[in-house]
Amino acid sequence: MESLRSKKYKKEFVDTFPGDETGDLTPRQTPGMLYSKALPTPVGRVTLLAWSDDLAAKLGIQKPADQKELDILGGNHVTDTMYPYAACYAGHQFGGWAGQLGDGRAITLGEWETPDDTSWELQLKGAGPTPYSRRADGRAVLRSSVREYLMSEAMHYLGVPTTRALSLVATGDPVLRDMFYNGNAAFEAGAIVMRAAPSFLRFGNFEILNARKETDNLRQLVDWTISRYYPHIKGEDKIVTFFKEVVERTASLVVEWQRVGFVHGVMNTDNMSILGLTIDYGPYSFLDDYDPDFTPNTTDLPGRRYAFGKQPSIAYWNLGCLAAALLPLVEKDQLLPALETYKEVYWQKYYAMMGNKLGLDRVSRLDTDLITQFEKTLSSVKPDMAIFFQLLIDLPLYMGSAQEVAEHFKESFYDELSQEQHQQLYTLIESYLDRLNKNTITRKVSQELMRKTNPRFILRNYLLHQAIEELEKGETALFEKLQKAIREPYSDKYDEFFAKRPEWATQKAGCSMLSCSS
Known part of the structure; x- marks a missing residue:
């Protein structure tokens, strides 16, 4: 186990690609650059609220032992070998091209090499402005940070591919937010999540290079992504093979979402991982009552583009955007057949998953x-x-x-x-x-299959809302219990939470519908 403070961090992404090294945080376009240097903005006082022992053990990270190490989790201390940066990417948002977006409130500190010689990016979400913050402050509030921390870890224990969350800290600073964009802004407690993933690359990282006609940068990014994250792919047709594998991973991911009843809420192309991970936990929800038209995102009304039942088709649409971004490197008649494999892969995996949910042989x-x-x-x-x-x-x-x-x-x-x-x-x-x-299998085997596939505990929005309200009052009991419950979602150990959404939560803000507000 190594400490966050003494670790020698790697920075292969920064060393490989062109970036803006000025450290200027002024919002602006950054043509030709895949990232911009962005030092975290210090906060009042960093206080640890949660720490993932499981993820820390996997990565070989010691739990912070003093305030200096805690300060790393809140952006108040940057070690000598870290190179904090914000990535530049674009995206299609709600079906329309949004142009340059980038990490507006996320700052990658560096790449942590694990005991098994893999590398994970450590990133602070809510650590202050970057050149991609546009008109925002780059901060995050306790409300959204608790949701990101708990759900990242909950999805991992459910067996759904996901980015992870290592820590949650309070900042001691108030943050002004208009929760539903209706003119009722109010100050909320600030917080920061340290999240971790082998990579935070998104479809949008490739889209922006195509849009800017930076073909050399695009080719370099694709080659680097393949060699680093898909090293088994070789040969002249490696880009098509790579894209086909992204298609397969994305189809597999959405099948897992449908299995557990997860609704992402904002499936923009900048929120789609090139590794097939669940990324960016904003206005998400699990289904309470089974409704294919349910969307938890107020911004998604009235069209409900990202409703539960539409997630499979939206993933296909997003993959089409990624295919379009790769066209300068590969002929359309090569990419299109690879894109069309999505439907067969998705339905094959979906029916197999549903067979497991139903206990069929x-x-x-x-x-x-x-x-x-x-x-x-x-x-x-x-x-x-x-x-x-x-x-x-x-x-x-x-x-x-x-x-x-x-x-x-x-x-x-x-x-x-x-x-x-x-x-x-x-x-x-x-x-x-x-x-x-x-069935050719026994009833007992069938039931065991169902128990492994159907979660008994899910992290419902009303439970999150209650935990957040208690934390804002300084009470931690429910938050701590939920941290334990998410680790055993297929067990009956936490059956106190085995209950429908209560009536009071049906229309309450934060319990049924949410916005993209942080």
């Missing part, structure tokens, strides 16, 4: 019809997704009436079922039980 063509029936029925009945699938695990192998079925699933309903919904659910369960009886 395999998924045949007939089973896809059953899965579609599940989707349609759940969309109509709108039960709590997590609770419904937990109740499905212990479903009796014989259900005699629609009333009996409804009684079994009653705990998952938010509203009284109509007669038609009763019948829809009964018909579905009849079909499902008929299929279970054809």
Whole structure:
């Protein structure tokens, strides 16, 4: 284990590509540059609120032992071998080209070499302005930082590819925010998350180089990305192979989101990882009631572009944007077939995942019809997704009436079922039980498969909201309990949280809908 203070950091990205070395934080365009030097802006006092022992052990990082080391987590101390910078990238936001964006409130400190000889970037989110902050202050508030810290780690324990969070600190400084962009700005407590990933490269890092016609920089970035993160890819057609693997990873990622009921909320191309990781936790949510049209992002209304049920198609659209960015290097007739593999890969992985959720021994063509029936029925009945699938695990192998079925699933309903919904659910369960009886695996094996696939604990927005409210009052009990619960999402150890979203949280700000405000 090494300390943050004594570690010799690497800076291969900085050493490889052209960047703005001036350290000038004035917001501006930076043509020809892939990054800009950006020192964190000091804060009042750095206080540790949370530390991921699991991630620290993986990376070989000692927990800070004194204030000087804590100051690194809040941007108040930069070691001699760190080279803090903000990356330059662009993106399509809500379907429209946004031009240059970049790390507006994230500053990468350096690359940490781990005991197994891999390298992870350590990045502070909320450490002050960068040249890409535009009209913002580069800060983050406790509210959004708690959400990022907890959900980054929660997704890891759920088995979903994700960036990680090492620490959460309070800054001692107030930050002015208009939470819903409605003219009601107020001061909130400031905070900073140190997040970590093998790379924070996004689709947008490639898009901006194509948009600026910086073909040499684009080729260099693609070659470097392949050699560093896809070293198994060789040969003359390596760019097409690389893109095809990004397609596969992205499809796999979205399947995992659909499995656990996660809604990202802002699937812009600048929020899409080139490694197929979940990145940038803003106005996200898990599904409470099963609604394919649900979006947690107020900015996404009324079109609901990033709703739960649209995530697979949006990922395909975003991959199309990445393909377009690679056109200066590869012919369209080579990239298009690679892009089109997304549909086959996605559906193959999706049906296999749903087969696991339902405890099936395999998924045949007939089973896809059953899965579609599940989707349609759940969309109509709108039960709590997590609770419904937990109740499905212990479903009796014989259900005699629609009333009996409804009684079994009653705990998952938010509203009284109509007669038609009763019948829809009964018909579905009849079909499902008929299929279970054809399984070649035992009931016990089927149930174990379901328990490993269907989370029992999910980090619901109302729980996060309660924990944040308590933290703002100096109370830590719920926050600490959630840190433990996220580590065992498939266990019944934390069944005090095994409950539907309460009625009071349905319309409460921060519990159902959120904005992109930090």
